[in-house]
Amino acid sequence: MTSPIPPAPDSSLVVARELSKTYGSGNAAVHALRGVNLDLPKGELVVLLGASGSGKSTLLNLIGGLDNPTGGSLHYRGWNVAQADEAGLTAYRRDVVGFVFQFYNLIASLTARENIGLITEVSRDPMSTDDALALVDLTNRANHFPAQLSGGEQQRVAIARAIAKRPELLLCDEPTGALDVKTGVLVLEAIQRINREIGTLTVVITHNAILAEMADRVFTMSDGRLELAKVNANPRPVGELAW
Amino acid sequence: MELLDLKLLRDLKALKSQAFAVALVMACGLAMMIMTRSLIRSLDQARDGYYEKHRFAEVFAGLKRAPDSTREKLAAIPGVAAVETGVEVSVTLDLPDLLEPASGLINAVPDRRPTILNKLYLRRGNLLEGSSRLEVLVSEAFAEANALNPGDPIAAILNGRRLELRIAGIVLAPQYVFEARPGSALPDNKTFGIFWMREQELAEAFNLEGAFNTLALSLAPGASEPEVIAEVDRILEPYGGLGAYGRSEHPSNIRVDDEIRVLDGLSFGFPLVFLSVAAFMTHSVMSRQIALQREQIAILKAFGFANRTIAWHYIKFALLIVIVGTSLGTLGGFIFGLKLVDMYHLFFRFPRLEFVPATGAIIGALIASSAAALIGVAGAVLKVVKLSPAEAMRPEPPASFRPAIAERLGFSKWLTVSLRMALRNVERKPWQAIFTTVALAMATGILIIPNAFRDGVRHILDFQWDVVQRQTVTVSLVEPGPMRAAHDFSQLPGVVLAEPFRTVPIEMVSGQRSRRLALHGIVKDADLNRVMGQDNLPLQLEQSGLIISEALGDSLEVRPGDLVTINVLQGKRRSITIPIGGFSQDFAGIASFMELHALNRLLGEGDRITGAFISVAGGQWEAFLRELKETPQASGVVIKNAMRQSFRKTTAESIGLIQVIYSSFATIVAFGIVYNSARIALSERARELATLRVLGFSQGDVGSILVGELVVLAAIALPLGLWIGSGMASLLIQSINTETVRLPLVLSASNYAYATLVITLATAISALIACRKLNQLDLVGALKATE
């Protein structure tokens, strides 16, 4: 498959200007995003904090091409995500974006290996399934079905599935939301390792402010508005964070 | 509780197209049931009322001639309530507008006493009032077919004398609800009619003064019909009695009873299939709904709602579907019932035939569909009851899967990922896959049945009349004549071939069972009217062999090789016991055949014939008929194409209408089933497919996974359905086949092609709708929902 997305030599991979999203209309309108401006440079690990309902997921879904904004612009490498058609968005999701969700969303009828294989089969330049599993430290569970894996293991498979195609953009919406602290650390370590080893621009939504320490850049959201909270010159490894 | 009802309405709205599909399937089944049950009631009421009011007799007999004094002997038979004797003779008519000769029966209307039994119903005109002579009453069916009205002249040849008569009135009689030539199962209202004249005039013309040749009796309560019949036969024996019989052998009455029997067969089997399908659909919709609402149910339970309340909530959901289905079904049943009643007017002549809604059937329908829905919902509701609130509050763990059998056998490398998903899904929930396949197979199967009716009728119309009966016309003589008569016929213009036959009334007896019918003697290597065997090949009539209709064999409980006794009811009234040589393949009425010479030897009256089968060259048809009309020996004329036309207009039309109704229903139901299956599949896979979309699969990719499963199941179901349908068609045709009309089981390629086409189309359209729904799926929303 050919991708309509041209590679652009720009240091900012994702650029949003006055991005807004309104659900519903009239009295029932919910302004989930109220003019968000955002520049995400290549290869960084970004953490997005904010109260519940502040619009974090909405923003992430727009960046990931799951939804259309109601105003403003959103570009990936100069390509207009906001104006893309269905085929364009599909190609974008297939070739550029890796998603990790709070509830893993693995295909129950496929083994860990097959869940990853499903994606590598259709991507342009995937890593091998085994390499992807090795990155999340699950080589020995390759032939297990989701039902035979713990929550943390399932989430790591989901991460392996997301990164196996070497996406430029890895979007994680509360990846540890359903996990205990210890398991959460394993998952976050995997995310951090991938960010470092492959150089994938990674956005992680979390409610845990401590995680700000692991990020290159931290944003906070409140009531649909985004603010750059902090830039870490030296992000710390997840394992060293004080829980 | 009101909020729970609000939830009910919202759920129903969300599931409206599926709920409607279920209701529609239910409605189709119920409409058939209500339609047929109402028709049965309509016919039943019309018949019973008519029989009672016009005093339809209970025992009937024909004879050659008995003096009026015999009446007292007959009236004295214990158990006889009333005696009606009369004169009935055959007549040839000359209708100016009709090319072919018409014939009929003339009955006597007593002058000096009132009619006691089989009273006439006057439709128009008057009942031979005053003293005017040369007037007749005409049966309505014949009058309508030939556009005759009171006051019209009509020329008749009575006992060789041509009389110019005038029509006084148009009438109906309870013994002629169904009007057909004696011995014929099919009506031919254009060339055969029933007439009534003053007894005096008729008796004079036929030298039957002070005598009678037909008899009708009514029985006192508690009288034994067989005993009366035996006594009547004994009394009439010296007067050329043709054997007395009860209503169960009365041709018109049999025809009405048979129609009711057909409706009875239709009112049960087919609707039952539909209702079972509706039950299954209710089950699949409700199970799915409850699986989706697991958490909601748990929350309701956690908040203290009783199991009963929640179960009732879902049962109400099913009952709402039932209410919609029953209302639609009742409406449909009435509409189609009214249409069919209109059609019954064409061949059943009642003073009044009104559509009588079968209220019992509607209540039965409500109960049946509620039962179907409750059976369907029971399993699903049981799950609700068992669900512990705590268990349900947790998100459902991922379903456990394992490699499919095919993979365990080492075929993995040939399987694509989506095929693996499909196979494993099937293996994890084999019952669901089996149910869906069976439902799809049923959808295919029910399409076969109505078209099998149509093909059976077509087979009769084409094969029977073109291959079996190759004569153009059957001409019978006024009275048995010499072989030479056949030769005379062959001299008429255009005659290619004339084959003589002899027909005698007989009684065929085997043990306690007996039937009165005609025995036909036909030539050995017949070219025209041939007797077909079970394998659809002409049977060779051996010198002494007896061939009978299979239906007669069934009725007498005999098989080829068994002995039967034949009592000839005419002439020397000989009896003979002979083995049955074989069964003939015929479709209407009962008949028996012997080789002509063998029959004549049995009768011992020399080489005599009663008529001939004649084939006439196309170009000379009119000349032939013109001459035939002038031939005094020819009485009855049966024109093959007229019979075919009549069959087409009556049996074929009624079966045709039922076929169209049922076929439309079956098509609707097939669509409903396939659509429902597609929607269930979509609902079950929505989350998974949405995930795939998010991961970068195109709409086409995920669509093909969804459609792939449906197509695989439909592909398995299709041959299975054709097979099941063939079986059901065979059963149903057997159940509605009666002695008057028997449909052969014909399963044509076009029937199978239609079923395949409908299922393919239904699958394609349902797949398209499912794909459209899939494309409209809110990706973010589908990911949020945790099932």
Ligand SMILES: Nc1ncnc2c1ncn2[C@@H]1O[C@H](COP(=O)(O)OP(=O)(O)OP(=O)(O)O)[C@@H](O)[C@H]1O
């Ligand atoms: N489909 C929708 N229709 C209407 N409003 C919506 C919809 N999805 C989200 N919202 C609203 O948009 C706002 C932002 O939602 P969003 O899911 O982005 O919040 P969030 O920051 O991710 O919250 P959380 O931390 O709880 O996940 C909320 O007020 C929410 O109610």
Ligand SMILES: [Mg+2]
């Ligand atoms: Mg969120």
